[in-house]
Amino acid sequence: MSDEQRALTKIISPGRGSFWGELLECWRNREFLGFLAWRDVKVRYSQTVLGMAWAVIQPLTHMVIFTMIFNKVAGLQSPEGIPYPVYTFAALLPWQLFTTALTRSSESVVAEARLLTKVYFPRLLVPFSAMSVGLIDFCVSFVILLLMMVGYGITPSWTIVFLPLFVLLTLMTALAVGLFLAAMNAKYRDFRHVVPFMISIWMFITPVAYPASAIIRKIPAGWGWIYNLNPMTGVVEGFRWALVGQTGLAPGMLAVSSAAVVVVFILGLMYFRRMERSFADVL
Amino acid sequence: MISVEGLGKRYRIGGLRARSGTLRETLSTIPVLVWRRLKGRGRLVSEDFWALKEVSFEVEAGEVVGIIGRNGAGKSTLLKILSGITEPTEGRAVLRGRVGSLLEVGTGFHPELTGRENIYLSGAILGMRKAEIDKKFDEIVEFSGIEKFLDTPAKRYSSGMYVRLGFAVAAHLEPEILIIDEVLAVGDAEFQKKCLDKMGDVVKGGRTILFVSHNMGAITRLCQRTLLLEDGHLVMSGPSSEVTAHYLAGTAGMFAERVWPDLSTAPGNQVARLSAIRIRKDGGEISDTLEIRQPFTVEVEYRCLQEGARLVPNLHFFNDNGICVFISHNNWDREWYRRPHPEGLFKSVCHLPGNYFAEGRFTIMAAVGTINPTETHAVCRDAVSFQVVDHSEGDGARGDLATSYGGIVRPLLEWGTTVMEKDEAASG
Numbered sequence: 001m002s003d004e005q006r007a008l009t010k011i012i013s014p015g016r017g018s019f020w021g022e023l024l025e026c027w028r029n030r031e032f033l034g035f036l037a038w039r040d041v042k043v044r045y046s047q048t049v050l051g052m053a054w055a056v057i058q059p060l061t062h063m064v065i066f067t068m069i070f071n072k073v074a075g076l077q078s079p080e081g082i083p084y085p086v087y088t089f090a091a092l093l094p095w096q097l098f099t100t101a102l103t104r105s106s107e108s109v110v111a112e113a114r115l116l117t118k119v120y121f122p123r124l125l126v127p128f129s130a131m132s133v134g135l136i137d138f139c140v141s142f143v144i145l146l147l148m149m150v151g152y153g154i155t156p157s158w159t160i161v162f163l164p165l166f167v168l169l170t171l172m173t174a175l176a177v178g179l180f181l182a183a184m185n186a187k188y189r190d191f192r193h194v195v196p197f198m199i200s201i202w203m204f205i206t207p208v209a210y211p212a213s214a215i216i217r218k219i220p221a222g223w224g225w226i227y228n229l230n231p232m233t234g235v236v237e238g239f240r241w242a243l244v245g246q247t248g249l250a251p252g253m254l255a256v257s258s259a260a261v262v263v264v265f266i267l268g269l270m271y272f273r274r275m276e277r278s279f280a281d282v283l
Numbered sequence: 284m285i286s287v288e289g290l291g292k293r294y295r296i297g298g299l300r301a302r303s304g305t306l307r308e309t310l311s312t313i314p315v316l317v318w319r320r321l322k323g324r325g326r327l328v329s330e331d332f333w334a335l336k337e338v339s340f341e342v343e344a345g346e347v348v349g350i351i352g353r354n355g356a357g358k359s360t361l362l363k364i365l366s367g368i369t370e371p372t373e374g375r376a377v378l379r380g381r382v383g384s385l386l387e388v389g390t391g392f393h394p395e396l397t398g399r400e401n402i403y404l405s406g407a408i409l410g411m412r413k414a415e416i417d418k419k420f421d422e423i424v425e426f427s428g429i430e431k432f433l434d435t436p437a438k439r440y441s442s443g444m445y446v447r448l449g450f451a452v453a454a455h456l457e458p459e460i461l462i463i464d465e466v467l468a469v470g471d472a473e474f475q476k477k478c479l480d481k482m483g484d485v486v487k488g489g490r491t492i493l494f495v496s497h498n499m500g501a502i503t504r505l506c507q508r509t510l511l512l513e514d515g516h517l518v519m520s521g522p523s524s525e526v527t528a529h530y531l532a533g534t535a536g537m538f539a540e541r542v543w544p545d546l547s548t549a550p551g552n553q554v555a556r557l558s559a560i561r562i563r564k565d566g567g568e569i570s571d572t573l574e575i576r577q578p579f580t581v582e583v584e585y586r587c588l589q590e591g592a593r594l595v596p597n598l599h600f601f602n603d604n605g606i607c608v609f610i611s612h613n614n615w616d617r618e619w620y621r622r623p624h625p626e627g628l629f630k631s632v633c634h635l636p637g638n639y640f641a642e643g644r645f646t647i648m649a650a651v652g653t654i655n656p657t658e659t660h661a662v663c664r665d666a667v668s669f670q671v672v673d674h675s676e677g678d679g680a681r682g683d684l685a686t687s688y689g690g691i692v693r694p695l696l697e698w699g700t701t702v703m704e705k706d707e708a709a710s711g
Contacts, residue, residue: 010382012364013375035407043395046436118387119408120367280369281294 022273025122033125037132040104044133055137056144059092066092070209079211082244083152086145090243091208091236093141094170098232099199100134101171105178106195109186113283123276124269127182131171138167145243157245166238173231173261179268183275187282206232212253228256231264284460284491285342285365289374291515292335292360332548334360336515338374344459347492349506349523351499351530354665356512358495362386362464365493380459380491383410387464389449394438398429398448401437405452419455426481427451454481461485461492479504497665499527538668539571546586551661554592555651558628559584560666562647565637575673575680575693578637584630585651585661591623592653594660596631599648600640608645608691621654638680638695640671642688 026033045051063085070076071084078087108130109116109123116123149156184191205227207215212233216224227233234257335357342348350358363369365376366384391408392401402423406416416423424430427448429440437445463482479501486492486505496502502509502523509526511519519526542559543549549556561582564570573579583596597612613620613631646668652659673693677683680693 009380010367010378011375012367012371012378014371014373031413032407035404035413039393039396039400039404042400043393046395115391115408117363117368118390119384119410120382121408121410277370280363 019273022122022124026124026128029121029125032121033129036125036129040129040132041136044136052140055140059089059096059141060144062092063089066209076210076214082154082240086148086152086154086244087240088209089145089148090240091206093138093145094166094235094239095203095206095208095232096141097134097138097167098170098174098235100137101131101174102178102181102199103195104130104133105175106181106185107192108178109182109279110189110192110283117280117283123279124272127175127178127272130178131175134174135167135171149243154244156243159242159245161242163239163242166235166242169231169238169258169261170235172265173235176231176261176265176268179265179272183272186275186279202230202232205230207236212237225252225256228253229260231257231261233257284344284346284380285376285378285493287341287365287374287376288339290335290338290361290364290371290376291333291373292357292364292369293372294332294334333515335364335371338512338515338517340510340517340520342491342493344380344491345489346508347486347494347506349502349509349526350493350495350512351497351502351509351527352512354663355514357515358512359386359464360515361512362462362493362495366462378460381410382460382462383456383458384462385409385453385456385464386462388446388453390453392437392445392449395436397436398427398433398440401448402452405449406455409453409456410458411456415457423451423455426454450478450481454478454485457490459490461490463492464495465497499531503527539569541663541666549586549661550663551585551588551651554587554589554653555594555660556586556588557583557649557651557661557663557666558586560647560649560663562667562669571667571669573640573669573671574637575640575642575671576637576675576678579635579669581633581635581647581667582630583633583649583651584628586628587624587626590626592660593621594624594629594651595621595654596629596649596651598633599650601646601648602641602691603644606691608640639692641690641693642671642673644668644670 048054050057066088067085070088071078076084078084105127108126112126116126146156181191181195212227215227219227234254238254338357338361350361352358360369362384363386364371365378366382366386368384368386389405391405393404396404402420403413403416406423407413411419424433427444427450429444429448432440432444437448440448482494482501482505492506494502494506506523508521509523510517511526511530519529539562540560543557546556546558549558551557559582561569561584562571562573563580563582564573565577565579581598583598585594585596587594595612595614597610599610600608602608611633613633616631619629619631646665648662648664649666650659650662673679673681675681680695681688
């Protein structure tokens with residue numbers, strides 16, 4: 001038996017294969033992952049009048065509302081030197097990426113029910129590919145942010161090179177939670193109602209409309225890390241830091257947030273792998 | 284190439300633990316479970332149903348093996364396990380080579396995408412690499428015959444075009460092991476022939492193929508060896524002609540009646556379940572061979588499980604090419620049509636006229652549903668089937684013609700002719 005044949009030999013038996021085997025399988029199917037992602041993006045923008053504009057309408061609207069309510073009415077201030085609209089838009093970007101990716105990945109398994117019951121491919125690709133639309137939307141909004149910064153005369157800081165890192169962290173957070181929800185949704189369809197609810201609560205515990213410091217100040221000393229357990233806290237503050245170079249991103253905050261993501265991600269992966277075996281039977 | 288040892292698949296059915304549902308439903312069963320436990324009925328929940336049990340066989344490289352059996356015999360489950368879509372409960376299978384499975388035509392097509400885009404998408408889903416699709420693109424397009432609509436979104440395609448394109452992509456798949464489920468049961472007769480020819484080429488190409496079909500002709504033509512499944516067990520394996528003959532002999536006459544003695548395994552849901560389907564000759568005798576001139580009846584027995592459900596039984600008649608000849612539901616049944624049914628067992632009888640069907644084999648899909656909201660509660664494809672034979676002696680629709688006489692239906696229609704104009708010049 002040649003090496004290639006050995007690689008192609010497939011053994012089907014009860015119980016899951018090895019974790020690394022599945023990851024390898026995902027890697028072998030990366031082209032297919034690309035196709036799924038490409039389809040989602042293509043379908044998303046077909047038959048829309050405004051096309052890409054939809055990607056920016058939502059965060060722009062949020063920005064305007066936040067500026068009016070939190071800044072003008074409630075008097076929340078952004079740190080010295082950064083106009084509030086830019087400050088909040090810089091947070092809305094990763095937030096929008098997070099919500100789109102989370103929503104789509106949590107619905108992905110049910111949405112692909114037909115495929116999942118008719119062909120075999122590594123099931124993990126489904127929630128992964130669901131990230132694509134969020135990522136494209138993000139790129140479009142990012143251009144708007146850069147234009148805004150030019151408009152306000154703000155030079156991006158050198159720390160912008162760290163931005164991809166935070167994008168990755170956002171996607172991982174979305175996927176970590178998305179994996180759980182996608183698998184649960186396959187079995188219990190009512191989890192789909194949980195997502196919007198969860199997102200709206202999550203937004204208030206994330207420093208999107210206000211600086212994280214505003215909250216941490218109010219928390220008794222020594223307990224601030226609890227607030228940072230929310231991975232999006234680190235991400236959002238990290239985005240602001242990467243873009244405008246100031247504001248308080250404490251390394252400790254980022255460490256706690258990242259650790260939380262990794263833990264949830266691994267749990268999500270384990271749960272998804274446990275559930276994926278029965279997808280074809282319950283969908 | 285393929286070796287299968289003691290493969291089994293268990294499904295949990297009925298009982299309290301639904302296979303899928305909402306969390307609320309699951310939570311709401313907890314009090315019931317607790318109650319049952321308190322009452323000391325220790326083991327609760329579901330009954331097991333083995334869709335497949337102790338199936339073992341070997342397939343050599345380059346062999347083309349057919350799989351036959353009645354509906355529910357486990358054919359599709361076997362293919363799904365071998366394709367890796369679902370997991371076996373016990374046993375194992377080893378497949379040596381790249382596996383391609385074709386359980387549906389047009390797998391992964393997206394209606395919003397164009398034909399061109401769908402070729403790539405579907406190809407990728409079936410396991411082709413992009414480079415491979417690039418190479419075969421023109422061939423695929425040519426085979427499908429939809430060149431002109433390549434850049435039209437698939438949602439504007441007719442169902443025929445959809446199927447053509449789907450098969451065209453699938454036909455160009457080149458795995459070492461190909462698993463095919465009844466994909467030929469779609470499309471018009473001409474395209475089916477084209478597919479069968481293409482399949483013939485594929486077969487000659489030396490690939491290992493597993494092929495499920497109800498079309499015994501195709502099975503004997505394409506496969507050297509055939510496996511017969513019955514109730515999840517492999518009951519026979521051998522030369523295709525022998526196995527298909529055994530299958531047809533064993534089921535002769537059985538096609539006219541289908542009974543589900545056990546309510547929990549009968550097709551249906553919590554509203555209605557099928558109980559029996561029968562074809563009766565004019566005289567009342569159960570038969571699957573019907574004379575073309577004689578009227579006959581089809582009975583549907585079903586159980587209403589939800590008080591007040593407005594059940595509507597319906598029958599769908601298909602000919603040998605999978606074309607739906609017509610659908611009928613009991614809308615002329617004044618007494619019961621869309622009336623609330625009490626819980627209980629019902630029998631609806633559909634009367635079919637003589638001199639209506641053409642010669643040939645017809646299969647019936649039986650279903651029980653409700654209208655408004657339109658919902659199907661119980662359905663059985665290929666529930667029963669019958670053969671129409673023409674023994675007419677000049678008194679049938681074909682009259683004195685002894686040659687082959689086409690058509691899906693063969694009604695006896697009234698004709699009249701009048702002379703419009705007499706051509707004097709010609710008659711002199």
